[in-house]
Amino acid sequence: MARAVGTHIAVYVDTLAPSPIDSATLSALQQVFDSRLYPLDTATFGHTSDIDSNSVVIVLMTGTVNHLISKTACTGGYIAGFFFSGDLDPFFAAQFNHGEVFYSIVPDPAGTLSCAHTNADVEALTPVIFTHEFQHMINFVEHVLVRSANSEEGWLDEGLSKYAEEIAGRSYLPDSQQAFSRYAFNSVADAYDYLLAPGSSPLLIPADTGTLAEVGASWLFTRYLVDQFGAALPGQLVQSSLHGAANISARTGQPFATIVSRWGFANWVSDLPGFTAPAELRYTTWHFRTTYASLHMQDSTDFARPYPLVPLRSAGNAVNVSGTLWSGSGAYVRVVQKPGDAAFTLHFSGPSGSPVSPAVVPRLNVVRIR
Structure with a gap:
């Protein structure tokens, strides 16, 4: 039996949950889902389905989610909730719950199931996870059920869900x-991890199961897209039969390689002191140097640098960088040339100096900042 029911949401709690959740807490969760997050996500991204004909999205709070992480792994994070596309997939839904369901952790202050979570922790965290997973649900519905297409590629789907978290937060401002x-x-912390070593984390991960740094890249890229092409873009990307790079190019009218290159520049020059970045190389919603400098002042352990991205600095004729370039990301080098210095030539090469495979299509992007 549902413990709290609203216009769009019904909240159920596993009877085996180790710690009771009072009715006031469940009512508060139902209210924020129903009155704030559901309308915001459907207005931004699209609509969900109702294959079980009950007119609501079910929130199932269950210790099964807590169990997804072992107690020994808690120091590395935990899974707070998920959406399972099999519940809606027309080929498999009958084998599962055949309905719109979001699964969430339950309070477990003593850590009997896995990581310890107080009632207050769950009350604060669950709405954030709901808006994230609800975007995944809407995205699947719009791509697969409405348009009979394949589901969105993981990296873009994840970026849109992180964007959903951000705009939910902005709705309180x-x-x-x-x-x-x-x-x-x-999202800001994940982006910091990415910017510490952008060459080590690919943007184009195939599924939304990447590292926190890769998730940070997905959010940064989505945030850049919206800043450049407008708040209607997320809905256009979701309400589409296209996927990934092709979806972005079709909706923006720009080659994907051009957008990624400009995004890479924006991560360094968007609010670089002493340099006025052109409009296409800027974030407009965030001033990340200001944000990260503030976090560094508050917590220099987790945010050890005032700004995480610090390019390698070298004279032009001494540039020598080696490593692996991941798809959709890259390495940064700041080349310093004095007036009148001789020209120099840069060479791309594969392992042991061999030619780079034409299939790789490496790119060198240069911006002059002085």
Whole structure:
């Protein structure tokens, strides 16, 4: 039996949950899902289905989610909730729950199931996870059920879900900076991890199961897309039969390689002191140097640098960089040339100096900042 029911949401709690959840907490969760997150996500991304004809999305709070991480792995993070596409897939739904279901952790203050989670932790975290997973649900419905296409590629699907978290947080501004931070902080922290070593984390991961740094790349790229092409773009990407790079190119009218190259520049020059970046190389919603400098002042352990991206610095004729270039990302080098210095030539080569395979299509992008 549902513990809380609204216009769009019904909340169920596993009877085996180790810690009770009071009715007031469940009612508060139902209210934020129903009155804020559901309308925001459907207006931004599209609509969900109703294959079980009950007119609501079910939120199932169950210790099964807690069990997805062992107690010994808790220091590395945990899974707070998920959407399972098999519940909606026309070929498999009958084998599963055949309905719109979001699965969430339950409170477990003593850590009897896995990681310890207080009731307050769950109440604060569950809405953030809901808006993230609800975008995944809408994305699957719009691609697969509405248009009979394949589901969206994982990296873009994940970026859109992280964007869903951010705009949910922004819906509380200017009234509550604390609420905004609760929704947006993880994305900012993940992006910091990515910018520490962007050459080590591919953007184009095939599924939404990447590292936190890769998730950070997905959010940064999606945030850049919206800043450049407008707030209607996420809905256009979701309500599409296309996927990944082709989807982005079709909706923006720009070659994907051009967009990725400009995004790479924006990560360094968007608010670079002493340099006025052209419009296409800017984030407009965030000033990341200001944000990260503030976080560095507050917590120099987790945010050890005032700005995480620090390009290798070298004279032009001494540039020598080796390593692996991951798809959709790259390495940064700041080349310093004095006036009148001689010209130099850069060469790309494969292992042991062999030619780079034509299939790789490496790119060198240069911007002059002085």
